[in-house]
Amino acid sequence: MFIQLNFESDDPIYTQLIHQIIEGIAKKKLLPGDALPSVRAMAADIGINLHTVNKAYQHLKQEGFILIHRQKGVVIHPEGVAKADTVYMESLQKNLRPFIAESIARQVSEEAFLKQCRKLFNEINEEGETK
Known part of the structure; x- marks a missing residue:
């Protein structure tokens, strides 16, 4: 595994x-x-x-x-994971908030923060697409 x-x-x-x-x-x-x-x-x-x-x-x-x-x-789960709904999106926002606040406090630009997010999102997504 x-x-x-x-x-x-x-x-x-x-x-x-x-x-x-x-x-x-x-x-x-x-x-x-x-x-x-x-x-x-x-x-x-x-x-x-x-x-x-x-x-x-x-x-x-x-x-x-x-x-x-x-x-x-x-x-x-045999039916796959449920798609994101309003509750999930609210949870996502709540969980991202401290990371964003810390990034701002550490003077990470919005562009650099979003670049990191895109990089990780694409890395995970692309690995899944190649399977």
Whole structure:
């Protein structure tokens, strides 16, 4: 599996796991209906506590990225991820606000900020399109 966690990072492991799985979906490395390892298997594979994996999976389930079946296990949502709606766009704005504020405080220009956003967006999007 493509999961690579940074155990030295300030970001919690479960958050890194969430982000890696979502990026895998965005890059089409994980497709609707694809199976993910069980909580125990994922924890053993990457050497982390099973409660950490469970926390990440529960968040992903709540956000509609995965389904957890008693018999089928953990799968990427078979119908794909729901399209962005008003609630998501409000959340996006709320989450971007501190990054924008810090960038302004650090004297990053709007052009440089948007260039970084475009670069990352295109990098992830292009990897997904080549699959």
